[in-house]
Amino acid sequence: MLNRKKECTGCMACASACPSGAITIKEDPYGFLMPEVDPDQCIECGLCNDICPILGRPERTIPLEAWSLYHKSEEIVRISSSGGAFYGLAEQVLQQDGIVFGCYYDISQKRAYLADTDHLPLKALLTSKYVESDIGRDGLSRVVSEAEKGRQVLFCGTPCQAAGLRRLLQKEYDNLLIADFACGGVAAQPYLSDYLASLEEEYHSPVKRMSFRDKHYGWGQYCFYVEFENGEIYRKTAMSDPYFFCFLRSSMQRLSCHGCLFSDAHQSDLCLSDFWKCDFFDVDRNDRKGLSLALVFTEKGRKRIESLKETMHMQQLPVEEASYHLKSRFCPEEKLPEIYRDMTSARTEGVAALRNRLLSEEQKAFYDRRQQIMDDENERALHPDIVGNGQIMVKA
Ligand SMILES: Cc1cc2nc3c(=O)[nH]c(=O)nc-3n(C[C@H](O)[C@H](O)[C@H](O)COP(=O)(O)OP(=O)(O)OC[C@H]3O[C@@H](n4cnc5c(N)ncnc54)[C@H](O)[C@@H]3O)c2cc1C
Structure with a gap:
């Protein structure tokens, strides 16, 4: 079994494959989810090693096509991270009584996990959660068993989870579509749950809703939105x-993310991402409300992409230029001590203290000012009758 903890991605393909149920999931000191073998139950069949996508050393994959796309419904674009490509694929599957697997962040438990549309509405699975999703011991085998029943299945997860699923398949299923995304890495869950708990303390109220991709300031600005039960935002x-x-x-990413083997070796059928570089292409940019690549x-x-033409605005792109961001992520050994130091600091002192330490006073003041300007500009855009100093003009 993969014993180099810095390489394990936590895809849990090994746990799904284990015939004796000897593999359970444990948290490492940072809170990352790790498979652990119970030696008393292990029958030493070696399946966990055979199935492991890291030990399988994936080969580089070259995309066949590239598409810029956004959903025809403005509302879907608004509530999706980029252009709603995932929603477009998912709604087709649901129309055929299929099942969609994705990541859900449960606010009451402060936990991200693999969920499906048999149990939750599709909208609960939308948007990027910048945290590790607990795929569960049998999460990937649940996906396979739904495909085995002949249902249309869409799985969307990180490239390492998609690779784990691909390794688990004994055969090719026409009815199973595997999507992943251009992944910047995942943070362990306690970083986020501790941070949300600190905001709850500050706002004297439990969190009701949250989003990492609120489009209040526009698609191009990552924006963290939290709504509390007491109505504060x-x-x-x-x-x-x-x-x-x-x-x-x-500063909080899983160690395997720093040397991700799948960033240029996608084992999925499709990889989705934000089309940040759309300005370099002759495409309809959807007024920058959100565009998927x-x-x-x-x-x-x-x-499957071709079949989205009815519900999505789509343009094909020159594939080589559009796949610019597919590059292997290599982390030099000498960077590791710094990574461990930041991860430990964020875990023990909290993210606010780490940010405080990493930024100079000038940088903090700059970002505070920038935030203030954006809030003012937004306020003016929403309320055109506000004059420069923030006073609301009363119309005669
Ligand atoms: C952790 C993470 C890092 C990313 N990094 C980049 C990046 O560096 N560059 C870039 O261009 N795009 C990145 N993306 C992808 C991007 O944010 C959008 O998800 C993508 O553009 C698809 O957008 P969409 O509007 O089609 O779908 P969305 O509505 O965003 O749907 C996203 C899908 O991803 C699944 N998902 C969300 N969070 C997780 C998670 N933590 N683990 C597993 N599955 C999850 C959801 O269930 C859903 O199926 C990242 C996404 C995530 C989750």
């Missing part, structure tokens, strides 16, 4: 919010 852009700042700085890796993926 916390809304900050990535550089001003401590959790988001530490996440984007890669889909890279197609298989014939099945190609057919």
Whole structure:
């Protein structure tokens, strides 16, 4: 079994494959989910090693096609991270009485996990959660067993989870579509749950709703939105919010993310991402409300993308130029001590203290000012009768 903890991605394909149920999930000291073998139950069949996508050393994959796309419904674009490509794929599956698997963040338990549309509405699975999703001991085998029943199945997860699922399949299923995304890595769950708990203390109220991709300031601005039971709202852009700042700085990511083997070796049928570089292409930019980029890796993926034409605005792109961001992520050994130091600090002191330490006073003042300007500009856009100094003009 994979014993180098810094390489294990936590996809849990090994746990799903284990015939004797000897593999359980344990948290490491940072809160990352790790498979653990019970030696008393292990029958030493070696299946966990055979199935492991890391030990399988994935080969580089080259996309066949690239598409820029956004959903024809403005509401779907608004509530999706980018252009709602995931929603477009999912609604087709549901129309055929199929099942969609994705990540759900349960606010009451403060936990992200693999969920499905037999139990939750599709909208609960939308948007990016910048945290590790607990796939469960048997999460991937549940996906396979639904495909085995002949239902249409869509699975969307991180590239490592998609790779775990691919390894688990004994055969190719026409009715199973595997999607992943251009992943910037995942943080352990306690970083986020501790941070939300600290906000609850500050706002004297439990969290009711949250989003990492609130589009209040526009699609291009990562924005962390939290709504509390008492009606108060916390809304900050990535550089001003401590959790988001530490996440984007890669201070809390799983160690395997720093050397991700799947960033240029997608085992999925399709890879979705934000089409940040849309300005370099001659495409309809949807007034920058949100645009997805889909890279197609298989014939099945190609057919499914083509079938979205009724519900999505789509343009095909030159594949080489559009797949610019597919590059292997290599983390030099000498960077590891710094990564461990930040991860430990974020865990023990909290993300706010780490952000405080990493930014100079000038940088903090700059981001505070920027946040203030964006709030003012937004306020003016929402209420055009506000004059420059923030006073509301009363119309005669
Ligand atoms: C942790 C993470 C890092 C990302 N990093 C980048 C990046 O660096 N560059 C980039 O261009 N795009 C990145 N993305 C992808 C991007 O944010 C959008 O998800 C993508 O553009 C698809 O958008 P959408 O509007 O089609 O769908 P969305 O509505 O965003 O649907 C996203 C799908 O991803 C699943 N999902 C969400 N969070 C998780 C999670 N933590 N684990 C497993 N599955 C999850 C959801 O269940 C859903 O199926 C990242 C996503 C995540 C979750």
